[in-house]
Amino acid sequence: MYSFLRRPKYIVFTISVILLIVLMVNLGFWQLRRLDSRKAANAQVTERTAAAVVPLQDLVPPDTEVGATGDVQWRNAKVTGRYDESQQVLVRNRSYNGIPGYHVLTPLVLADGQAVVVNRGFVPLETSGTEPVVPPAPSGDVTVTGRVRSSQKRGHFGPRDPATGTLTEVVRADLTRLQQQMPYHLVPVYLELESSQPAESKGLTPIPLPELDDGPHLSYAIQWFMFSVLAVVGWVLVVRKTAKGEPEVVSFQDPAS
Secondary structure: OOHHHHOHHHHHHHHHHHHHHHHHHHHHHHHHHHHHHHHHHHHHHHHHHOOOOEEHHHHOOOOOOOOOOHHHOOOEEEEEEEEOHHHOEEEEEEEEOOEEEEEEEEEEEOOOOOEEEEEEEEEEOOOOOOOOOOOOOOOOOEEEEEEEEEOOOOOOOOOOOOOOOOOOEEOOOOHHHHHOOOOOOEEEEEEEEEEEEOOOOOOOEOOOOOOOOOOOHHHHHHHHHHHHHHHHHHHHHHHHHHHHHOOOOOOOOOOOO
8 A cells, every 4th residue: 555655756755854854853952952051151141240249350360361251251340440532432233122323332441551441331323324422431530340241253154344444333342353453452351331430421321131031942942843743744644645546456366376
């Protein structure tokens, strides 16, 4: 009854369904691994942001290199210095509550001559399309408390900043690129401002923590597993329907035998 499955086209059909099932099952487990990674990252953010505020110099020793600061990411730190708005840079293509705008990066020059880049917050894009109005930074000595963030870098895809020149807008907080145009040595992390003394002017919105939920990974995994089950069911239905439509093979015995 099912001898037709030995025909080439049905062999190809069966192999294709098997490969599709293997692919979808693997995609389901990949989403589960992403879920585990996200839970671990969320737990890390929660633990580190709950830690006590410490001086930035205690977290990032002077000989620390850019890219070697992952173990202090999201820690709360404080530092005192003077803002240098002449070296201020905007990160474009950012949004807050669906509103497009910029992040404002302003170097805070420390007593030892180094500087730490501070993400002072979000400023909305002007509806007229002109340059955004960035509130002035506090003057004089300023004590900043914020979350430690590692230098951002481009992944496999995405826009690039020009390799040379002095930039007033960038696509990410890439400290290596910013160092090229700064007149002082940059600390190899930047801070997302939470508070400062004196306080910031109105018009800047502090950068919020990322959403600490599980995301859509579990639902995606369930969908992939369901698709793989549906592929099996579909194969069975096609085979049964084909079998019912196949003519019966009747064997006749030789009367002389």
